[in-house]
Amino acid sequence: xxxxxxxxxxxxxxxxxxxxxxxxxxxxxxxxxxxxxxxxxxxxxxxxxxxxxxxxxxxxxxxxxxxxxxxxxxxxxxxxxxxxxxxxxxxxxxxxxxxxxxxxxxxxxxxxxxxxxxxxxxxxxxxxxxxxxxxxxxxxxxxxxxxxxxxxxxxxxxxxxxxxxxxxxxxxxxxxxxxxxxxxxxxxxxxxxxxxxxxxxxxxxxxxxxxxxxxxxxxxxxxxxxxxxxxxxxxxxxxxxxxxxxxxxxxxxxxxxxxxxxxxxxxxxxxxxxxxxxxxxxxxxxxxxxxxxxxxxxxxxxxxxxxxxxxxxxxxxxxxxxxxxxxxxxxxxxxxxxxxxxxxxxxxxxxxxxxxxxxxxxxxxxxxxxxxxxxxxxxxxxxxxxxxxxxxxxxxxxxxxxxxxxxxxxxxxxxxxxxxxxxxxxxxxxxxxxxxxxxxxxxxxxxxxxxxxxxxxx
Amino acid sequence: xxxxxxxxxxxxxxxxxxxxxxxxxxxxxxxxxxxxxxxxxxxxxxxxxxxxxxxxxxxxxxxxxxxxxxxxxxxxxxxxxxxxxxxxxxxxxxxxxxxxxxxxxxxxxxxxxxxxxxxxxxxxxxxxxxxxxxxxxxxxxxxxxxxxxxxxxxxxxxxxxxxxxxxxxxxxxxxxxxxxxxxxxxxxxxxxxxxxxxxxxxxxxxxxxxxxxxxxxxxxxxxxxxxxxxxxxxxxxxxxxxxxxxxxxxxxxxxxxxxxxxxxxxxxxxxxxxxxxxxxxxxxxxxxxxxxxxxxxxxxxxxxxxxxxxxxxxxxxxxxxxxxxxxxxxxxxxxxxxxxxxxxxxxxxxxxxxxxxxxxxxxxxxxxxxxxxxxxxxxxxxxxxxxxxxxxxxxxxxxxxxxxxxxxxxxxxxxxxxxxxxxxxxxxxxxxxxxxxxxxxxxxxxxxxxxxxxxxxx
Numbered sequence: 051x052x053x054x055x056x057x058x059x060x061x062x063x064x065x066x067x068x069x070x071x072x073x074x075x076x077x078x079x080x081x082x083x084x085x086x087x088x089x090x091x092x093x094x095x096x097x098x099x100x101x102x103x104x105x106x107x108x109x110x111x112x113x114x115x116x117x118x119x120x121x122x123x124x125x126x127x128x129x130x131x132x133x134x135x136x137x138x139x140x141x142x143x144x145x146x147x148x149x150x151x152x153x154x155x156x157x158x159x160x161x162x163x164x165x166x167x168x169x170x171x172x173x174x175x176x177x178x179x180x181x182x183x184x185x186x187x188x189x190x191x192x193x194x195x196x197x198x199x200x201x202x203x204x205x206x207x208x209x210x211x212x213x214x215x216x217x218x219x220x221x222x223x224x225x226x227x228x229x230x231x232x233x234x235x236x237x238x239x240x241x242x243x244x245x246x247x248x249x250x251x252x253x254x255x256x257x258x259x260x261x262x263x264x265x266x267x268x269x270x271x272x273x274x275x276x277x278x279x280x281x282x283x284x285x286x287x288x289x290x291x292x293x294x295x296x297x298x299x300x301x302x303x304x305x306x307x308x309x310x311x312x313x314x315x316x317x318x319x320x321x322x323x324x325x326x327x328x329x330x331x332x333x334x335x336x337x338x339x340x341x342x343x344x345x346x347x348x349x350x351x352x353x354x355x356x357x358x359x360x361x362x363x364x365x366x367x368x369x370x371x372x373x374x375x376x377x378x379x380x381x382x383x384x385x386x387x388x389x390x391x392x393x394x395x396x397x398x399x400x401x402x403x404x405x406x407x408x409x410x411x412x413x414x415x416x417x418x419x420x421x422x423x424x425x426x427x428x429x430x431x432x433x434x435x436x437x438x439x440x441x442x443x444x445x446x447x448x449x450x451x452x453x454x455x456x457x458x459x460x461x462x463x464x465x466x467x468x469x470x471x472x473x474x475x476x477x478x479x480x481x482x483x484x485x486x487x488x489x490x491x492x493x494x495x496x497x498x499x500x501x502x503x504x505x506x507x508x
Numbered sequence: 509x510x511x512x513x514x515x516x517x518x519x520x521x522x523x524x525x526x527x528x529x530x531x532x533x534x535x536x537x538x539x540x541x542x543x544x545x546x547x548x549x550x551x552x553x554x555x556x557x558x559x560x561x562x563x564x565x566x567x568x569x570x571x572x573x574x575x576x577x578x579x580x581x582x583x584x585x586x587x588x589x590x591x592x593x594x595x596x597x598x599x600x601x602x603x604x605x606x607x608x609x610x611x612x613x614x615x616x617x618x619x620x621x622x623x624x625x626x627x628x629x630x631x632x633x634x635x636x637x638x639x640x641x642x643x644x645x646x647x648x649x650x651x652x653x654x655x656x657x658x659x660x661x662x663x664x665x666x667x668x669x670x671x672x673x674x675x676x677x678x679x680x681x682x683x684x685x686x687x688x689x690x691x692x693x694x695x696x697x698x699x700x701x702x703x704x705x706x707x708x709x710x711x712x713x714x715x716x717x718x719x720x721x722x723x724x725x726x727x728x729x730x731x732x733x734x735x736x737x738x739x740x741x742x743x744x745x746x747x748x749x750x751x752x753x754x755x756x757x758x759x760x761x762x763x764x765x766x767x768x769x770x771x772x773x774x775x776x777x778x779x780x781x782x783x784x785x786x787x788x789x790x791x792x793x794x795x796x797x798x799x800x801x802x803x804x805x806x807x808x809x810x811x812x813x814x815x816x817x818x819x820x821x822x823x824x825x826x827x828x829x830x831x832x833x834x835x836x837x838x839x840x841x842x843x844x845x846x847x848x849x850x851x852x853x854x855x856x857x858x859x860x861x862x863x864x865x866x867x868x869x870x871x872x873x874x875x876x877x878x879x880x881x882x883x884x885x886x887x888x889x890x891x892x893x894x895x896x897x898x899x900x901x902x903x904x905x906x907x908x909x910x911x912x913x914x915x916x917x918x919x920x921x922x923x924x925x926x927x928x929x930x931x932x933x934x935x936x937x938x939x940x941x942x943x944x945x946x947x948x949x950x951x952x953x954x955x956x957x958x959x960x961x962x963x964x965x966x
Contacts, residue, residue: 154745197694203692226940227938231917231918232884232918233852234923238938238963239948240655244702264750331795463695464690464692468696479688480696481684485684487696487699490948492951
């Protein structure tokens with residue numbers, strides 16, 4: 051542990067009092083996400099309550115060259131929170147005020163620590179919702195920082211499309227606002243999109259202005275079974291190519307269904323499965339359902355099972371959201387290793403086939419699941435973090451999967467972000483454009499205090 | 509005129525031969541867009557045919573500190589093309605190859621000089637289209653550079669949402685590729701979005717990868733009349749707030765209708781008018797039409813006139829697209845001054861009302877038109893560019909309109925860009941975030957050769 055500068059310790063007694071911690075357990079909890087990545091603990095944790103406090107902490111850290119890592123809900127998957135050079139973890143979970151909602155303009159402004167479930171609970175009575183849903187009950191600041199998406203992205207887009215503006219604390223402590231409330235603007239560089247997905251390496255997001263949507267008049271969900279993953283993927287691709295505006299279209303392979311049944315105490319049929327959700331007017335949903343049913347049948351799918359009651363639907367999606375935990379729970383004391391790639395839809399079949407070949411001899415439990423409507427899928431492994439041979443084995447499979455995805459025009463991560471886990475692939479994917487990313491990083495954070503060791507190589 | 513470095517002149521005889529011009533007329537044509545802004549002519553015009561040629565020219569210019577201005581179709585409206593410090597205009601119009609279309613993945617890659625009409629003509633037989641439509645037959649590189657949008661944005665988004673990746677020539681001459689073909693990615697900083705809307709000040713876009721869409725099964729268009737602009741706007745706002753997925757919803761005030769009738773030889777009813785286009789399945793369009801008709805009627809609208817035959821629809825939208833020229837043609841030897849703002853939809857009525865008050869005493873022909881579904885509208889003035897009193901009068905109206913839009917949470921430009929015309933408002937809109945834009949500009953283009961005098965103040 052590095053000694054923290056005196057000014058930070060003084061801060062403790064003055065402004066932050068009971069919101070400053072150097073307790074080991076607290077620091078450990080803040081030095082990891084939900085995945086297998088090794089914990090690297092920060093030197094201290096401070097719970098900030100306002101943008102101005104974040105600014106003050108960052109300014110003190112900047113003056114003393116102390117690294118700063120923003121912490122939201124702790125649900126990231128690629129090592130984003132590991133304090134590889136120590137420093138201060140700024141916990142934003144107490145910044146949980148919903149500051150403004152406009153039903154007229156279908157937008158809102160929330161503090162970074164507000165979680166997506168908190169926001170949606172708040173919105174429900176107004177007939178509104180925020181669709182981006184990465185599964186975990188992540189903070190909206192964290193979701194913006196990692197450019198998260200999830201099950202609804204095929205219809206509603208990702209955080210890239212749904213963040214209208216940000217309040218940011220820059221590495222100097224300066225507070226700026228980006229974007230605005232207009233639906234579109236050509237006024238200057240798109241700083242909002244630059245910070246969405248920058249993973250805390252350029253500044254800290256303290257407030258987010260988001261697009262909202264009216265809760266659809268009709269919502270309908272269904273599961274259907276296929277004899278192979280290939281058939282399920284073929285059906286999904288045709289749905290995308292015909293432009294049918296499904297809200298969700300999720301692939302779960304039979305291994306995953308088994309894990310979900312056991313973890314969530316369900317009795318889903320143990321087959322390769324597509325789960326759909328349809329949003330729209332009654333007639334619109336009916337039309338979507340008929341088109342999808344025809345495509346499913348053409349591809350050998352069967353047994354459409356409906357979950358139209360809200361409680362059935364919620365149970366289904368909750369089980370899907372718990373897929374990560376379901377896989378991990380198959381093995382005692384295991385940690386999850388979740389990797390995601392995203393490819394052009396025309397390459398999805400080949401890519402998943404290749405991944406299944408890679409998984410064929412894998413010695414640890416693993417499952418494929420994915421937001422196949424976007425060409426995005428995940429592999430979750432349940433690993434023993436102390437078993438180096440096992441970690442090497444999974445790393446090799448991951449590497450082969452990622453490199454294959456890049457080779458067919460895809461990306462090393464569709465929605466989890468780079469963190470520490472995908473840095474090795476950044477140059478393979480983006481070539482010399484990485485130098486431009488580094489130049490921007492150096493211009494904005496010349497001393498490199500913002501979440502060091504993440505996103506960029508070297 | 510600055511003397512061009514010898515190396516550039518040598519280039520002329522060597523590589524570019526008949527594609528290098530210092531003729532006055534050619535230079536004048538490249539030193540202006542379509543609007544009132546004063547022409548400032550470049551020292552030379554070079555027609556580039558490949559990304560590598562652009563790179564070579566930029567490298568020569570960089571070595572000699574010569575400004576570089578990219579030129580597409582010359583349809584920009586805020587002085588983007590004026591060579592305020594001289595230099596070389598790189599004309600990209602010969603880079604007009606459509607390099608790749610994937611019907612399966614609904615995407616394509618085109619060279620920067622391909623125009624939107626060229627692309628859509630090419631796509632038609634494949635049942636595909638690219639929806640972004642700013643009116644003018646702009647180049648797709650230029651549309652990306654200015655973050656253009658237009659009539660279809662309410663449903664399909666803007667260039668921000670529809671550019672998947674770019675090939676760029678940086679100020680050093682280095683060629684990089686950003687983004688990719690996956691529908692979403694969390695792999696690193698969003699350089700694509702940083703360059704979309706950067707107006708040639710960070711680099712030159714030479715290729716664009718775009719999202720495509722299937723041509724809707726049913727397309728239907730309609731006009732309806734209102735007794736006041738306020739009524740028309742009220743109806744439009746309700747359509748947005750109910751989330752009805754209209755493809756186009758355009759406001760044209762009665763003055764504009766008069767100008768259009770005269771310019772395009774049409775007989776539209778001279779009333780404040782909303783023009784709609786609906787896309788979808790037959791049932792989906794029917795449903796949208798019924799909902800919109802009810803809202804129109806509730807707000808005092810009447811006389812729905814349909815234009816369902818493709819030729820009628822094309823005539824209608826062509827007339828709408830010619831609105832700018834229609835207003836300008838009302839006066840001999842006039843130039844057009846087109847300003848646009850965009851505000852949260854809840855502020856649109858008040859904003860347009862305020863604009864109409866400002867226009868009440870205006871001494872030159874003027875009309876209001878707008879993509880009201882986005883909260884975006886334009887005022888077009890027909891000015892005598894030699895009459896300074898008149899220019900001052902219009903400048904004052906423009907200033908008051910823009911400042912009002914910013915004061916209610918809007919933006920100084922929804923889709924035209926900053927160019928030279930909106931620089932004065934950038935800090936009012938974005939505050940200290942402008943300093944961050946300047947820092948990024950300085951990091952990427954430290955010698956300031958890329959389209960100097962645009963976007964950023966100072």
